[in-house]
Amino acid sequence: MIQEQKIDRRIFDLYDEYCHGGMERREFLSRAAAITIGGTSALWMAQALMPRYAEAQTISFTDPRLKGTYVEYPSPGGTSGTMKGYLVQPSGDGPFPATLIIHENRGLNPHIEDVARRAAVAGFLALAPDGLFPVGGYPGNDDDGRTLQRNIDPATLDQDMINSARYLKSHALSNGQLGATGFCWGGGMTNRLAVALGSDLDAGVPFYGAAAASGDVSQIEASLMIIYAGTDPRINSMWPEYEAALKANGVAYEMRMFEGTLHGFHNNSTPRYNEAGAALAWNQTVGFFREHLSG
Numbered sequence: 001m002i003q004e005q006k007i008d009r010r011i012f013d014l015y016d017e018y019c020h021g022g023m024e025r026r027e028f029l030s031r032a033a034a035i036t037i038g039g040t041s042a043l044w045m046a047q048a049l050m051p052r053y054a055e056a057q058t059i060s061f062t063d064p065r066l067k068g069t070y071v072e073y074p075s076p077g078g079t080s081g082t083m084k085g086y087l088v089q090p091s092g093d094g095p096f097p098a099t100l101i102i103h104e105n106r107g108l109n110p111h112i113e114d115v116a117r118r119a120a121v122a123g124f125l126a127l128a129p130d131g132l133f134p135v136g137g138y139p140g141n142d143d144d145g146r147t148l149q150r151n152i153d154p155a156t157l158d159q160d161m162i163n164s165a166r167y168l169k170s171h172a173l174s175n176g177q178l179g180a181t182g183f184c185w186g187g188g189m190t191n192r193l194a195v196a197l198g199s200d201l202d203a204g205v206p207f208y209g210a211a212a213a214s215g216d217v218s219q220i221e222a223s224l225m226i227i228y229a230g231t232d233p234r235i236n237s238m239w240p241e242y243e244a245a246l247k248a249n250g251v252a253y254e255m256r257m258f259e260g261t262l263h264g265f266h267n268n269s270t271p272r273y274n275e276a277g278a279a280l281a282w283n284q285t286v287g288f289f290r291e292h293l294s295g
Contacts (some may be wrong), residue, residue: 080134102182
């Protein structure tokens with residue numbers, strides 16, 4: 001995989017705009033191609049940032065340490081009234097502490113499924129919901145997935161994630177202790193989930209996600225470990241106000257700033273991946289959940 005440091009920062013900034021704004025793939029590649037570095041077009045850098053899911057898989061679907069299945073469940077008030085997710089259980093009979101794994105702004109792609117398997121190997125009953133299921137499901141590529149998610153009513157999408165959390169918490173294999181983690185959009189959803197679920201959520205680990213609204217923080221009862229990338233101005237600018245609200249409302253929280261990393265550093269399918277930072281952040285996430293979901 002091409003290493004993070006070989007990609008010009010201007011291309012990372014364009015990629016961030018492409019991922020989180022309204023920029024289409026063609027415009028992203030065209031604008032990158034117009035940038036020259038040492039007399040050479042930076043188009044190859046833009047192309048290198050596209051995810052490589054097959055190369056990035058760390059745990060196989062057929063790993064004997066887990067059992068994964070796709071499940072459907074009711075989602076009243078959601079986009080269509082029904083949701084689907086990837087449910088992964090560790091070996092053994094359970095019950096297990098439960099963790100919701102929330103995708104980025106493009107649906108349940110192979111990377112998030114791999115993260116769910118990592119959680120199961122660590123001993124958690126993991127559910128990775130597909131917020132795109134009501135509109136046909138993850139389409140097989142992130143460009144179309146991003147477009148689909150952009151066009152879903154945010155309120156009903158949030159409700160689908162809330163219902164997914166409740167489904168997981170009450171699952172026969174769950175010990176009733178619920179954690180949630182998510183990345184990018186899923187990080188923001190983890191913060192909103194903490195607001196929506198109150199005492200029904202025991203622990204949350206949002207990765208570089210939008211902060212909860214300050215006026216809603218009083219509803220949070222979960223313990224939070226909030227993870228930020230060192231270079232992520234759009235998201236990190238929300239932290240001072242969020243921290244003030246957490247302190248004012250007595251919310252138990254930790255904040256971990258991973259210096260030298262970029263937004264998306266946990267995702268090992270793109271060059272934004274930072275191996276050392278991702279490994280440490282995941283180990284801390286597992287430890288945090290083990291501490292707070294012990295039953």
